[in-house]
Amino acid sequence: AIFASGISLRKFAFPLLVFAFLLSVGLFLFDDKVVVPTYARKVAEQDSALNKEKSENNDKIVVIGENGNIVYKAEFYDDKAQKLVGIIVVVRNEDKSLRAVIRADNASWNAEAGHWVLSNGVQYSLSDDGESRSISTGGIGSDIIPRLVEPPQTFRKNVVSVEGVNSADARVYIEHLQRAGLPFAEAQSLYYKKFAFPFIVFIVVFLSIGLSGKSRKNVMLISLGSCIGASVLFYVIQMVTMLMAKFGAITPLMGAWFPVFLFVAISAVVLKYART
Structure with a gap:
């Protein structure tokens, strides 16, 4: 119905891409402002109920x-x-x-x-x-x-997990590591990953638009297979780049954002040659 409507696929997809981009930003804000603080509060309440004392001496x-x-x-x-x-x-x-x-x-x-x-x-x-x-x-x-x-x-006895704190606290912790001359590549790559990972929503929509109409038969099955294949490839690439950033082979920024840039580029190429 879309292909027969006379509307360009790119023109039809543009509002979807804008909406997906806003969803990705919203996902980051929701995770940073709601999920992380409430989970930390839950852990604190649980420790209090179980009489677990946490000494920072x-x-x-x-x-x-x-x-x-x-x-x-x-x-x-x-x-x-x-x-x-x-x-x-x-x-x-x-x-x-x-x-x-x-x-x-x-x-x-x-x-x-x-x-x-x-x-x-x-x-x-x-x-x-x-x-x-x-x-x-x-x-x-x-x-x-x-x-x-x-x-x-x-000087406190605390082990900060960058993934378990919000972006502001993670940035303070990384600045401390940099001042102290301690290794910070892994922590910084995890910090950048906080911003990069939510854009998987944008990638899914972008890639799906480009792959639409590639097959006239078994559309649901082929779409599902494409989704699974793309997801596995994305996570494997991200795992490799994060390890490379941890050991200093690439910068922490590239370790977190390279899979996003790569899949956005792939999606753009697929959409360029998509049937319209």
């Missing part, structure tokens, strides 16, 4: 900050008091040479100043008089304290 901590120029090592972190116990701070210059090593009994977070305040701290610096090198001790340099700005959340 941590011990034996090593945190890298300021792109590797500052390294924190602490024996224990008290999240309630926002306090580090038995702390050692290694400060390096931009060329990664040693600037100073600081030892302190503990450190407390000063929320107003936005940095850590050390208690009974001693600074060890490497002195070079041109003939010999020695270690000197003294008070902590006034230029170092303002650099101790790694937030308390970094």
